[in-house]
Amino acid sequence: MAKIIGGIGTSHVPSIGVALDKGLSETPDWKPFFDGYVAGKKWMAEAKPDIAVVIFNDHGNTFFLDRVPTFAVGVAENYNPVDEGWGARAIPSFEGAAGLSWHFVDKLVEKHFDPLVCREIEVDHGLQVPMELFFGRPEKWPVKIVPIWVNTIQYPIPTPQRCWEMGKVLREAIESFPGDERVVIMGTGGLSHQLQGSRAGFINREADQAWLDGIANDYERYRQMSREDYVEQFGSEGAELIMWLVMRAAMDSRVELKHKHYHAPASLTGAGMVVLENAA
């Protein structure tokens, strides 16, 4: 059966991609941010996953408001980067782990989730940036992907509790998938930021640090929080953090926090990551 080898929580701020495109990663503004990912990248290289499950949200690039899936799962063989308005970025397309995707969809529906199932679809920075942060800029990505979209744009967005439950199904799907693939799960988004309204530019460094410390083994409060609590603590767009719960729920109840990094601001956002492993 396939095996979960680790859980990643990470920001997916679009300006990280822009910084990489423009070669700004060594500038004073960006160096401290990228330096903190070196350990995570090294962990990934050593962990050698075959598949990355990436939980992220679209940002008005792939889905318009004509149809807004609360949860969507990609079952494609291949995913191209989408044109977000600046032209599609020059990064390799992503090969899909279609077998695991379909298996996950089967499990989801069995467990009374009703996802949108996407056979032909492009991916935005929400997936691209985490892949670049942990795999660099290879000519070909070393893993196949299972993309999971969570609506965090138009209300009602799903509850944190529902994200958690989805993570449980994800684990069951991976661990019942015939094969010996090594799977890493990446919950993405956040940390605190707000782009709209007069509270724009809101960053909550304290709450971000507490999140990065707590998501490993002190996560119960984050499971209990409402969507409003997330918005209040982390900003309207910081509520993306609910997507980390999908990853966290798919891991053991006790985990080892292998790596952690925080930097603020990256553009307008508190940014960072954790690398978790199930305690042996």
Added chain:
Amino acid sequence: MADAATQIPETPLFDRARSIQGYKLNKMAMDLGKPENREAFKTDEDAYLARYSLTDEEVAAVKARDWHEMVRLGGNLFFILKISAIDPTPMTRIGAAQAGMEHDDFLRQRLGKAV
């Protein structure tokens, strides 16, 4: 959750009312994800905007690049951001406009930058 917008100060959530109100404005912006539409916008902004039967208020807000007003009219930043791809505006300037602050004050006070 439908009226969550009223519950958290200074934080307009993109709820039912905003989504309905801003639909055409956001659709116009969404379509800028296609190069041919960006070309049309650049060539003749009025003609491009006319395709979407926007209100006069909406047209004026887009033409003035009034980010605060576009959001007030139901625009969602993720869509209207595509306008800034055509007419380059840094995200921090858009943020400052949302907050109603001078750019440097915004960088200092909100983002904690030394400027």
